[in-house]
Amino acid sequence: MTEVKKSFPIKGMHCASCVRVTERALKKTLGVKDAVVNLATTKATVTYDEENCTPEQLAESVSKTGYTLDLEEKNEELRDEEKKKELADLKVKVIASLTSGALLLWGSFPGLMNTAPAILQNPFTQLMLALPIQFWAGLEFYKATIPALKHRTANMDTLVALGTTVAFAYSVFVSFFPEVVMDLGLEHMPYFDVSVIVIGLILLGRYFEAQAKSGTSQAIKKLIGLQAKTARIVQNDTEIDLPIEQVKIGDIVRVRPGEKIPVDGLVMDGESSIDQSVVTGESIPVDLGKGDAVIGATINKSGTFTYRATKVGSDTIHAHNIKLVQQAQRTNAPIQKL
Structure with a gap:
């Protein structure tokens, strides 16, 4: 049994009754373990067994209630x-x-x-x-x-x-x-x-x-959008600009004044003041030096420094914050279940 959890946009919902009907139809579909429909995001988060259920079957169940589950992959x-x-x-x-x-x-x-x-x-x-x-x-x-x-x-x-x-x-x-x-x-x-x-x-x-x-x-x-798009990686005394998705744990990253810190890590060399307001809400820059932790998406205000990447991709603090906001949108409050 292979359980997967996916989110699908649903068109046509406008009230709590729409949510209840759609959610009930999804839960009755063979192979579905759980389904949560959120009116605010107009999305259904469905946990189902891939061996017994397909997205097409989910779409068919929803269409019978008068709504549309969008299977088309769109950017x-x-x-x-x-x-x-x-x-x-x-x-x-x-x-x-x-x-x-x-x-x-x-x-x-x-x-x-x-x-x-x-x-x-x-x-x-x-x-x-x-x-x-x-x-x-x-x-x-x-x-x-x-x-x-x-x-x-x-x-x-x-x-x-x-x-x-x-x-x-x-x-x-x-x-x-x-x-x-x-x-x-x-x-x-x-x-x-x-x-x-x-x-x-x-x-x-x-x-x-x-x-x-x-x-x-x-x-x-x-x-x-607060995330940096690229990172300056130091390899054999040479600097290479790479997309942030290609940064790996252990890479040495150099950051200059005014630049965003690409990923989480530990300072190896240099000192600087870091604006961490995007993560902590604190408006006063924090002074950091060798051995201190830096957080991705924060802004380097003054000095140049190098650091070793310790968390990349979806493991960074900023990525976790984004996930929490998205999860809060997808999750119904207990009063809605009542």
């Missing part, structure tokens, strides 16, 4: 571009929804409609304003609702789709058959503004949520 830049495009599309839908909602409110709300142009008070004009918002801007609610109903589950999208559809359908009926409504003793009043404004406000909330998630991802990228 961070490509993912960022996709997120930017999604955010831009969402912004357009928010603006269109709230603009239409404001016009509909002006033309139908008691006390305001008396000041509105006659064309905005016309129920068929209101229908034309509401139609694209209901089935274009609100399309994602229907896309998530239909699979959920097939599997006899409900989520926030189900509630939004049901509520706005009822308001929209009633308003259409009132617009085309006002006599029937009046014969029943009901007020001849369409509610297009209700469905449109609800959709607009929900999408606005999702826009702010997407921006917040993007900000969190950017914070981690900035943390990763």
Whole structure:
């Protein structure tokens, strides 16, 4: 049995119910030992047996719940571009929804409609304003609702789709058959503004949520960006610049003033003041000399010195800090499990 633990992006999740349904589907998949779905990162961390389960089977289980588990390997830049495009599309839908909602409110709300142009008070004009918002801007609610109903589950999208559809359908009926409504003793009043404004406000909330998630991802990228890209290795009195990934334990590294320290190690020769604020938060540089430990990603402020690498790659203190932040993002709080 070969157990592996992998993280997969999941598209379409917007609420705690989405997380619960997706997590339950993954855990029911044959070969899965554990699955944790995090709404903040929209990722699923799955521990499974490679002999009995494949990523394709995980994707199939998730797709049955109405969501998408992304198996395609993409670099961070490509993912960022996709997120930017999604955010831009969402912004357009928010603006269109709230603009239409404001016009509909002006033309139908008691006390305001008396000041509105006659064309905005016309129920068929209101229908034309509401139609694209209901089935274009609100399309994602229907896309998530239909699979959920097939599997006899409900989520926030189900509630939004049901509520706005009822308001929209009633308003259409009132617009085309006002006599029937009046014969029943009901007020001849369409509610297009209700469905449109609800959709607009929900999408606005999702826009702010997407921006917040993007900000969190950017914070981690900035943390990763603090690492040095290359290291100056001393070999037989000759200096060679190597990518940081090629530095090995025991290599002799030379650092000049103003440069970042590539990896963790022990000073062999020279003295300097080191800015360790990126690791410790301490703004005052620390004086170090022979035998003292230096930490990767910190900045050499003054002297030139050489040191021997003791920790490289994912074993450095800075790499561990990045892992802790990423793990904190992926892990659900105990209250969420409750």
